[in-house]
Amino acid sequence: MRTMAMTPLDDNKVIYIFKLQLDSGDIYLSTKDITLNNFCDGKVLEFTQYNETFQDGEIDYNGGISILGTMNLIIAGGVSNSNFNSWFNEFYPNTSIYLINRYVSVGIVWEGATLNSQITWLHELKIIDYNYADNYIELSLDTNNEFINVNIPYFKIQDVYDDNISYKTKFYTDENNQVIPAVYGNFYSPFNNLAYPWLIPLFAKTILFDKVLLEFVYAYHPCYSDQSSNYLFKYIAGAKNFLIMKADETLKKNSYKGASIQLNPITRSFGEVIEGDLYINNIINSDSSNISDISNLLNTDDDDYILIPVGQQLAVKVDGAISTSETGMLSPMSASTFKLLFQAQSDTNSNSSLNTLYRTDRGDDTASSHTISLIKSTFTDNFGTSNTNKPNASLPWTVEEICNIEYILQNTGTQAIRIYLVSIVLSDIHIQQKFSNINVTVKR
């Protein structure tokens, strides 16, 4: 509700004030002559002839920005007011007094007012057009909207001016004019959550700012820093999950120059590697499985499970194609190359037991055994050091090979076993490595 600068009187005493704010100074017009701090000329508006209305912009009651309010202001010609007596020659193009984009304030007082401070200002409009005829100038006004024709965010990658934010001296064609983002809200998802398909990760977008340093910028402005993440996440469609790329803590930037994470140091030592991890949760039932429906392993409810009856087995494989060019090279013959991660629990109050192994078209790996208790637990089996029945056994595992084998969970106990989660985990993937020499594996 408005705070009125003057107590309202009867309506027949109302006087509307119009203040034209021109470069040459303010001009006060009114619906009736009145002298406040300035003389407000009522004759110029000739309201006995013209009946103007301020048409307000309406609030959208479904939420949104209200449209502009509009009005026309008709100023009579041929009057004694020195601001208008030369008619249209008072203004541009005949003079340097411009009307367009200058403001007109609309206020209200009542008879008896003597000061500008008694004006209650109601609206502020901008002159958007004007025309004139034999006996009047007509100004077209609207309430102006500062949000129109303003494109945000402002900063784009460019090589024209060094603003310390968006400037680059060299870039590839597709980088030019790429917007440096603005980000609001919480896009922080602890990377461990990527092991669990029921936790939907939420990440902010980045742009690749430097292809040599692999600097990814996520904002042109400083961001809230109450988390210690120095990871980047690249989506691997075949895994339906993100490759987690680790950056050095010291290579994060969060300042008025922008917020970014950089994978490569400026100088990289021989053998230094950018590493990454990948949890592959999109799995399908495979040929060796005794379980007909594994949909409970794939949905977003962490309480859902499938049951492996006594003497039976669950067999799964990766449902999708993943290439080395997407992920990088797997660390050769180490425990972390790939692992089977699963969550299991005995279906009764007694323990059970479970064997896990991988199966290729040449045969099985050696099984690993686990005791499964009534407490839901997470297990990790390292398969990366094994090459039993591996195709090209002398060469390191590739991600393609890992996607083409079965993963077997055999109930070798006396109680049924609940399986809540199965994930294939690739760790310490060599995304990029600096070489000054090339190591060659030689086969005789």
Place this chain on the structure above:
Amino acid sequence: MAQKDFIKFKSTADSLKNAYLRYNFSDIQGNAFNGVYADVKGRMYEPWIDISGRTNSYNADELIENPVGIIESVIRDMVFAEYNLEVSAVFIALNNSYFEFNGSTHALLSTKDDYYNNAYLINVTRNWSRKVTDYDGTNKRLYVPTATTGTVGDKCYIINTQNDMINTISFDSAMSNRSTWKFAFSLDQQIEAYSLLQQIAFESRVAIHKNYNQYRVTPISTGTTVGTLSQPLIERNGNLMMEVSLTDIDEIFTEYVINYNFLFHENKYAKTLYCNKDEASSTVSSALKTRCKNAEVNYRLQRKLEINLDFIYDDTTALEFLTRMIINHTQQGLIVGYVGDIKNHIKYEKGDLVKINVPSRIPASKNNVSQFMIVKQDLPFKRGGEVILKLVEILE
């Protein structure tokens, strides 16, 4: 390794017959690094959130999640801003440094004294932000109160330039009203500020409007009324200058689906809430199902509304949005055209909540009970005077 590189093997050993090279680089030319994301928290409130007289519960350097806070930040920190500034002269003192931006290029726009008072000068080169306490338009000189570093050539930009255009009372009240709502978005494509703010306002069910020369945010919600309208003008034939109608029947829906939690990497919405007379998501109350059923029975229609929400990721916020949509769109509300005298009605303005006590026009169950929002106020500039109001009943 670039495509033109090659590998040369050299060995004198006769036993060296087969050499395998198993090595793949990720393509550093760019293809391998499309679609990379970061787990981060976004923009923080600038000190404008704490200026004297404000009553909100937020502080500078806190994460902005409140949708009204986001609206204010978009306006102050991105729209009311000038970029690509370069220091042309500088004076560093203990309590009153100044920086001039008066070069032939990269200069401030305004020559009006005090224009940038209370704006924030951001020196990108030196990585600081300072509040502007005074502005000399002739020299395009910004005064900052504290000792700081800087030199000619520093790269800067300035935000919060038209800070007196924000009605902080309105924004603080709206922030409080939406205190449990959380929004998030990552803006990597340029968009007109109007379009962005329009979408945020819609998804947070608030109205952004200008009263006189200040922007306000008004939640589309019931609240505290500021008065009661009871004296419409009377025409010469004795009729009240007051018309009552209903909101459009095309805005009535009997089934609702909202999609939210947009995943950039999959280009799809990960979560959905739904409600109709028979079924609803588990978090949706049965009372909302009843509303859908009543709409179908009362209006004898079946119509589905499906909305994609780009800024809502939080389950609580999504449910709030759905609840308000259902309350508003399963029943028609009153629309009132009301003409009053200036003396008793000029004090009201757009966004005000009022009651209407005119029993000859307003149904008894709503007369002097329901809350109406003034959505429009036309002013005819004629002798005798009148104020033409349009009011909409607020149902949520």
